[in-house]
Amino acid sequence: MQGETATDRTVFRITGEDRVHFLQGLVSNDMRDLDGRLVYAALLTPQGKYIADFFVTAIADALLLDVKTCLAEDLARRLSMYRLRSAVEIARTGLHVIRGLGPAPADALADPRAPALGWRAYRIAAAGPETTDWDGLRVTHGIPETGIELIPGETYILEAGFERLNGVDFHKGCYVGQEVTARMKHKTDLKKGLATVRIEGAAPVGTAIMAQGKPAGTLFTQSDGRALAYLRFDRASGPMQAGDAVLHLDPA
Structure with missing residues (x-):
């Protein structure tokens, strides 16, 4: 199959009738109308600092959340803490994250951060090893990476370029860290x-x-x-x- 396997990613499946409403009140981007598209978003502290970034899409009666493996355990713990009485279940899947450049296969979704980053797909079977110079692409197009330019507890997402990367929605309403993020957008020059x-x-x-x-x-x-x-x-x-x-x- 076309593409390269990203071996440092974990995919969670979020199910339950409250799944969209649950994420909508937590993360930086709009979680509605996810069918057929991938959305980039972040979970922040109440002080507006970065905790984790990830991709979300909808498949059948579930949401898939694609996150760097080094942040997966902490992110799952935090999401579970916020779950309270919501009708939501969060579970790891065995899905592989496949990414590539050029013409996209039928099961692929465009990377929402920049066209130059190609596409991502979620499959049971792995693809080939990574051969693309993804770091070179990131530098050329100003794309921060989890755990390198994006530092948990330190980074502010607007300073990391999330507006340009389509990772924040200023019209969606409240989410954790929204007040600080909105103030940085509307009241100050970075x-x-x-x-x-x-x-x-x-x-x-x-x-x-x-x-x-x-x-x-x-x-x-x-x-x-x-x-x-x-x-x-x-x-x-x-x-x-x-x-x-x-x-x-x-x-x-």
């Missing part, structure tokens, strides 16, 4: 955030970025002379240093 930089040299992920002797951010994923970095925009107008690497804000 002074910090994820950006693409040009890089000469290399440095470990997490290396502090300095500009004119002052802290200016953190360096993350690097690929082919470019990198993702979390920056203070007021200090990113000239050359920056991250360990032995020299950085310049990408004008694109």
Whole structure:
């Protein structure tokens, strides 16, 4: 079968008559009308900080939730905590996450973050191993990754680009962390955030970025002379240093 198996993903099945209403009141995106499409969303703390990001779609009488495996156990625990008396059941599945580029097979759904990221499908059978340079695609298109650029308990999703990535809906109503997210959208200009930089040299992920002797951010994923970095925009107008690497804000 077409595609590559993403071996670091876990798929949950959410069932029960309250399943849509349940997620709708918790996560950053609209969970209604999911048939035939994939939606990207996040669960936040009440203070508006990132806990986990994931994809959700509807299949028959269930929702499928696709999350990075390293966050799966904690996410399931948190969702169960919020369940209370809702008619909802949450269970792991044995489904494989398959992703690919180019023409999409009949069972595939477009990755909602950006067209360049291709498609995802959920299958009982695995596909081939990953051969695509997904990190290179992420850097080129400014896509944060769970556990790298997206840090539980630290990241604000608007600073990570979730509006551009179709990961937040400002009209859906209340959800956990909505008040802080809405305030960042409507009442302030973002002074910090994820950006693409040009890089000469290399440095470990997490290396502090300095500009004119002052802290200016953190360096993350690097690929082919470019990198993702979390920056203070007021200090990113000239050359920056991250360990032995020299950085310049990408004008694109």
